[in-house]
Amino acid sequence: MERTTFLAKIESLVPLSDQERQDVAALPMERVTIPRRHQIIAQNSKPDFVYTILSGWAARYELRADGARRITGFLLPGDFCGIHALCGAGMDHAVIALTDCEIGKIDEAAMSALVERSPAIHSAVWRAKLIEEATLRKWLLYAADARQGIAHLLCELYVRAAVVGLAADGRCHLPLTQEEIGDAMGITAVHTNRVVQRLRLDGLIDIAQQQLTIKDAAGLRKAAEFDGSYLEPWLDDKPPTPLD
Numbered sequence: 001m002e003r004t005t006f007l008a009k010i011e012s013l014v015p016l017s018d019q020e021r022q023d024v025a026a027l028p029m030e031r032v033t034i035p036r037r038h039q040i041i042a043q044n045s046k047p048d049f050v051y052t053i054l055s056g057w058a059a060r061y062e063l064r065a066d067g068a069r070r071i072t073g074f075l076l077p078g079d080f081c082g083i084h085a086l087c088g089a090g091m092d093h094a095v096i097a098l099t100d101c102e103i104g105k106i107d108e109a110a111m112s113a114l115v116e117r118s119p120a121i122h123s124a125v126w127r128a129k130l131i132e133e134a135t136l137r138k139w140l141l142y143a144a145d146a147r148q149g150i151a152h153l154l155c156e157l158y159v160r161a162a163v164v165g166l167a168a169d170g171r172c173h174l175p176l177t178q179e180e181i182g183d184a185m186g187i188t189a190v191h192t193n194r195v196v197q198r199l200r201l202d203g204l205i206d207i208a209q210q211q212l213t214i215k216d217a218a219g220l221r222k223a224a225e226f227d228g229s230y231l232e233p234w235l236d237d238k239p240p241t242p243l244d
Contacts, residue, residue, distance in 0.1 A: 005164050005165070005166075006052050006078050007021065007025065008164045009079060009080075009163070010078075010121070012164070013123070013124040014121070014123050015120070016120055017120070023114055024114075024121070027107075027110055027111065028106065028107045029106050030104070033100070034100070036097055038097050040081070040096060040103060041091055041094060042091065043091050043094040044091060045090065046091070047082040047091065049107060050080060051080070051081045051095070051104065052081070052103070053075050053076065053079050053101060053103065054077060055077055056099040056100055057099050058075040058095055058097050058101055059075060060073040060081070061093060061095075061183070062092075062093050072139075073135065074098075074184065076166070077164060082095070083125060086108065098176065098180060099175045130233055130234070131230070131232075134231070138152060138230060139185070146185060146192075147223065148225065150185060150192065150196065151199060151204070151223040151226070152225070153184065154199075154220065154224075155221060155224050155228070155243055156226070157172065157212070158172045158212065158243060159241050159243060162242035167242065168242070170215070170217060171212070171213050171214075172211070172214075173211060173212075174207060181196075199223070204219050205220060217243045217244075220243070221243055228241040228243070
């Protein structure tokens, strides 16, 4: 199942031939369990592996000088991290497990070889980076309005989860604390709670027992001014998102 999620993520980025699917499935992968709140990749390290999230949720983050954490990206099953290994670069951020995670460590040499011989896999890696950068820009764009920013984040996470088969019919597993959402938005957990309660009272969402229920998709998209085209920036004609 986890390999299927990894493959589903790649196929959301590029069309693959049967041979390329087989090549992805054949990648040497060490499976490692990382407990919640433990580090997956340290800042300033030079990873020897490309990592993928097989199960669980993780986050990219950095610490400010005062010790406050700023989350700069959420990682869902199927997502890459540590692709710095492909160019020998050091990590300018750290990656932490937000839940218990199972991580796939893909040998850097094997991944590099596959990227070199497969234009499609090469494109998938760089398209994943395009999405990562575009996502952070959206977070910055809406940072001044907490209601809009959180509404946009919830739309984004739902669409990303749906791409790999982890969200449907307006429901999505959401194992994030209000502190973690706040660390992504640059606000306190108390402020996050107020915004989430407002979105609930407006009849747009419900969050209970780590599940997001979108009760009014059109209303949530409007509150967020959500346009999911940044999640597939290489497409001229954007197909409907799972929220449409």
